[in-house]
Amino acid sequence: MKVPIKAVELFRTKDMYGDGFVEIVIWKVPAPVPPSEHPYKYRLAYVVKGKRIVGYDNERGKGDHRHRGGREKPDRFVSPQQLITDFMADVKGAGK
Numbered sequence: 421m422k423v424p425i426k427a428v429e430l431f432r433t434k435d436m437y438g439d440g441f442v443e444i445v446i447w448k449v450p451a452p453v454p455p456s457e458h459p460y461k462y463r464l465a466y467v468v469k470g471k472r473i474v475g476y477d478n479e480r481g482k483g484d485h486r487h488r489g490g491r492e493k494p495d496r497f498v499s500p501q502q503l504i505t506d507f508m509a510d511v512k513g514a515g516k
Contacts (some may be wrong), residue, residue, distance in 0.1 A: 440468030
């Protein structure tokens with residue numbers, strides 16, 4: 421009997437930031453989430469008073485994208501480390 425390979429959680433954090441919180445969750449998955457071509461599934465969010473201010477995620481059918489200011493834009497995934505760096509830069513910029 422073949423046991424299916426499951427997603428492995430690589431990183432999870434939820435911390436207070438400014439007037440809200442930052443939550444980051446990244447998994448390594450056995451196969452890419454189409455149309456993404458990398459083996460990661462992720463969601464990163466900066467939430468203030470119940471409203472998502474900045475968000476990065478990849479979902480089936482949409483691929484890698486980011487949310488900011490009520491708009492959604494495609495994003496280019498490089499690595500988990502770069503993803504977090506880019507996200508935090510947007511979070512810091514959102515306060516301006």
